[in-house]
Amino acid sequence: MSHPAERSASPALLGAPQHRQQTGTENLVTVDVRADDLVSQTGMTNLLRSSPKIRIQNKSDDPAAVIVLVVDALDEARLDTLRTIRRTTSAHLMLVVTHLEAHQIAEAAECGVLGILRRGQITSHHQLVDAVKTVGSGLGYLPADLQGALLGQIGRLYQSHRQSEALTVFALMKLSQREREVLRDLSHGHEIAEIAERQNFSVRTVKYTLHGVTGRYQLRNRTHAVGMALRKGLI
Incomplete structure (x- = not known):
């Protein structure tokens, strides 16, 4: 030890x-x-x-x-x-x-x-x-x-950047004939089912058309899409 x-x-x-x-x-x-x-x-x-x-x-x-x-x-x-x-x-x-x-x-x-x-x-x-x-x-x-x-x-800088980016995208906004027709009917107050019947489309096609516009141009909803198309003189 x-x-x-x-x-x-x-x-x-x-x-x-x-x-x-x-x-x-x-x-x-x-x-x-x-x-x-x-x-x-x-x-x-x-x-x-x-x-x-x-x-x-x-x-x-x-x-x-x-x-x-x-x-x-x-x-x-x-x-x-x-x-x-x-x-x-x-x-x-x-x-x-x-x-x-x-x-x-x-x-x-x-x-x-x-x-x-x-x-x-x-x-x-x-x-x-x-x-x-x-x-x-x-x-x-x-x-x-x-x-x-x-x-x-x-946050403010990011929001400002996003708004500036969105304006640039909207400046290049173009719509197909189908998109113009769907948005025009929507601006006149027609529902999705009515637009489908008027344009001889399926309801699914109308929804898909609207989804394509809102997604492509980063629009919030259908109302925003209609308003932007009106301001741009596309419908």
Whole structure:
């Protein structure tokens, strides 16, 4: 049976603390804080420096993993600054901004920004550190309200794109003789069965004809198809 002192000197036990220390070093995020004024830069630097997981880079150090840009507003000059940083460094970009419009979130993302915080929303250094660590890992960081604003903007852009795409399709709208006859009868108030009898078609053929028009031109329903054909002067 081994002596207790021998067990305490085993390689596994001696190696464990060294492994934990190495892991802590690997998780360290190096940060370069840049601001419009010295007060903002000093305040943001002190908040980040309070965390053992953050190391503020000096000018003589290697390039930082994260660049935190502190600005009052995201004007065109600041957007140019972000574009320059993206072109000249591989660092992840984080923006801390006082005033931000909803449409500027996408503009910042286009310039390479991964994380955004409003200065007025920073309630503790923990929140700021969590944001920087997230960005440092290559992931995006947005508070809940900015996520909602971004999703709303994306939805509006998508809807605008779909409407523009639909107008282009409608501009090329053409109808066969059968489609014109069916839509014309429909515009006069005739039911499907009546149209089938008038045109000597089966009810199934009439439905298939209408389905073809609405599907081909991304129309919502038969009424939409009739209205579009009338506006285009096709019936």
